[in-house]
Amino acid sequence: MLYAQTSPAEKRRLFRERLASGELLRFPGAFNPLSARLIERKGFDGVYISGAVLSADLGLPDIGLTTLTEVAGRAKQIARMTELPAIVDADTGFGEPMNVARTVQEMEDAGLAALHIEDQVNPKRCGHLDGKQVVDEHTALQRIRAAADARRDENFLIMARTDIRAVEGFEASVDRAKALVDAGADAIFPEAMASLEEFAAMRAAVDVPLLANMTEFGKGELHTAQQLADVGMNIVIWPVSLLRLAMGAAEAGLDELEASGNLVGKLDDMQHRAELYDLIDYEGYNRFDSSVFNFRVAR
Structure with missing residues (x-):
């Protein structure tokens, strides 16, 4: 009744344990609190909260128009309704490094288990649209350092998303991922990988958990959970699928x-x-x- 019985701190601890196991964790995207409860009932491992979905829910395109307050508030409503850990899309952190730090603490307070911060210019655009721009490496690393420094719960997972694959190619994405890990990222979200082989190569290049984005109508192929598990992915998300179905x-x-x-x-x-x-x-x-x-x- 009412909200989850598992505390946010315990959700984070258990999420870290599951990640350390090396298994593939399946995180469908919830478009509201009720769908998060359905995801849990159907036996999935976690809930993903997509920035594109939150924008669409407001009737807006995914181009950085949502605010920290809107995203944190909606993410809290979703995360508290399930015993599962929830990952939230925090875009570029909603501003400069100090804003990124505040974003981390707001998401901790909202009960999230993890967030990801990306390296697009601010305001960003959907990761599977053409014409993306990424920030220079120094700026990208500043965001992740600020996020890691602001964290109060050591189990709150800081994930770095890099969109550089679509701009500068796969080798650049590997280099950027390694630098983001060195800056303090606990996990990497390599956006818009072109093939299963690229996921495998990214897995060989970095030794932190990796997230695969299986969004429909995007740049990449739609691989099965088993295929992604076979190449060593740790998390797979279907960010907009339930909203599209609904x-x-x-x-x-x-x-x-x-x-x-x-x-x-x-x-x-x-x-x-x-x-x-x-x-x-x-x-x-x-x-x-x-x-x-x-x-x-x-x-």
Whole structure:
């Protein structure tokens, strides 16, 4: 009932343990708190909170228009609803190094297990669009040093995302990843890798956990979880998939409503009311209400 029983500190500790095991952890993207609870129920390892999804939820493109306050607030709502660890996309850190430091502490306070900071120029753009620009190495390393220095919980994971592959090529991405690790990154998110072989080569080049982004309609191939595990990836995210599925279903439903005047033909595609009530634990709330209000005052 209400929120997760596992504390943020314990989620971070357990997440670090799982990462150290070397297994591939699967983190679908949640587009709201309820979808985070569904991700947990379906047996996944964690929840990813995408900046693109948070922007889209506000009706905005993913070009750096969201604020730290908006992202931290929504991330808190999602993270507290599940026992799973949550990773949040913190874009470029929402400003200069001091802003990056504040971002880390805000995300710690919001109950996240990890965040990633990228090396795009500020404001950024979606990692799978053309025309990206990255900052120079000095600026990229400053961001990660500031993030690592600001951390208060040693188990809060600082991940560095590099978008340099699409700008300067794969070898540049390897060099940048190594430098980011030296600057204090606990893990690396190499964005827009062109092939499974590039993931394997990145794995051979760095010795920290690696994240693979399996976003649909992007620059890279959509590999299976098993393929990624076989080349040594540690985390895989499907950042926008659930939002895309939900919006596709919503569009189909509206088309049906316009054409038929009702949704009788879509009932089998819907989550049943009983399933929704079970997911949000109506019965637990009912028991709590009964224990509070159904009592007699002793005389």
